[in-house]
Amino acid sequence: MRIVEVTGGVDTHADNHMAAAVDQNGGLLGIESFPATETGFEDLLSWLAGFGPVVRVGVEGTGSWGVGLARFLTSVGVEVIEVDRPNRQKRRKEGKSDPTDAVAAARAALSGEASVTPKSRNGVMEEMRVLLVARRSAREQRSQTLNQLRHLVFCAPEAIQDRFKDRPKTGLVSEAANMRPRQGSHPITYRTNLVIRGLARRIKHLDAEMRTIDATLRSLIEETAPSLLEMYGVGVDTAATLLVTAGDNPERLHSERSWARLCGVSPIPANSGKVTTKFRLNRAGDRQANAALYRIVLTRMSSHEETRRYVARRRDKGLSNPEIMRCLKRYVARQAFKHLPHMI
Secondary structure, X not given: OOOXXXXXXXXXXXXXXXXXXXXXOOOEEEEEEEEOOHHHHHHHHXXXXXXXXXXXXXXXXXXXXXXXXXXXXXXXXXXXXXXXXXXXXXXHHXXXXXXXXXXXXXXXXXXXXXXXXXXXXXXXXXXXXXXXXHHXXXXXXXXXXXXXXXXXXXXXXXXXXXXXXXOOHHHHHHHHHOOOOOOOOOHHHHHHHHHHHHXXXXXXXXXXXXXXXXXXXXXXXXXXXXXXXXXXXOOHHHHHHHHHHHOOOHHHOOOHXXXXXXXXXXXXXXXXXXXXXXXXXXXXXXXXXXXXXXXXXXXXXXXXXXXXXXXXXXXXXXXXXXXXXHHHHHHHHHHHHOOOHHHO
8 A cells, every 4th residue: 555645735824724635646625624723733634634744834923823734743853844825927827825834835845946954043033133123122112212302302392392491312311300390380391391300211112121131141141152242343133133043943044055046145147138147135034133243233334444445345246235245244154153052
């Protein structure tokens, strides 16, 4: 009796996951829906195993709705493949439905069209990711609150405008947070001062929260990749972002080139007609990591002497600033790869 090797595909959602099973030739074996719970994950795997030995499972959304399923399958020794959403051209021809997406995920995992191992999200890098989410939220809220504070001062009664006129941001926040409004003053002035003080104290609270997060991130980075912080232009935020992109299982990055591709800095040929040496910007990859490399390059271009000399040489050869920055981001990615945990 011929053994059928099974490849699964799962279109994930918040409450239910749609699963499909195909054989080694891509033939459809079955389609079934399962709840997005621990019991549902077990039932899904049992259902797949009912057709034969499960070789691999392609899962959509391994960083969102599919993260729980991916962790479960990995924990029981099943190979999990991260699957992107189906090709748009194919979707236009065949339509959109959960069963269709599940079958497409299975066939993508079977054919090798999808071959990326998802991040395990079960270690120190996941701790960093959670902290970075909180830090970015605090930073955005601080910026928004500071803008509200400044505009409130601009539109306040003259007495308040005169008090805070030409005050730098730091001085404005410190003085406003220490105010003691008195109710005996004009009602609008009193109420405005109260709100100004509240906004300033919110900013100071957010500053303290970010300092605490930065201290925790630094200790985690020093525990996993301390040499990364020694690179010029790399701070706590950028180092943590790069480590989160690498993930808790960085062995899935087979080479320095795969790391560059993951960061979206691998050159993409844009040859056409007589132009045979042109490359274009890579819009793929992890955009947070790409932004971190961009900040490192900006820092080096402004204050790193060796980088400044390199920029001058490339400009003399006719390269534009965006082209030079693409080259520098690729170089910084190559440097950073040597400091990732699996290289230590």
